[in-house]
Amino acid sequence: MEELHHDKKDHTEVTLRPHGPLVIKGDFEVIDEDGKVIERKHQQMSFCRCRMSQKWPFCDGSHKAAH
Ligand code: FES
Numbered sequence: 001m002e003e004l005h006h007d008k009k010d011h012t013e014v015t016l017r018p019h020g021p022l023v024i025k026g027d028f029e030v031i032d033e034d035g036k037v038i039e040r041k042h043q044q045m046s047f048c049r050c051r052m053s054q055k056w057p058f059c060d061g062s063h064k065a066a067h
Helices: 062-066
Strands: 014-017 022-025 027-033 037-041 044-047
Touching: 037 044
Parallel strands: none
Antiparallel strands: 014 022, 022 044, 027 037
């Protein structure tokens, strides 16, 4: 596995959590289907992959009930 580079200022990290969300850490924008920016983040955000979230497309922890 390649070494992670947490100390870079412009580094953005995407992690697929086992049986959980896709987590993005860093500077990024979330753009919807129409091309509109719905979030600007400079820290961390979790996106649902299980389709159980009531806050789609964001993870609300509902995936924990399935495991
Ligand atoms: S991954 Fe967390 S609610 Fe779907």
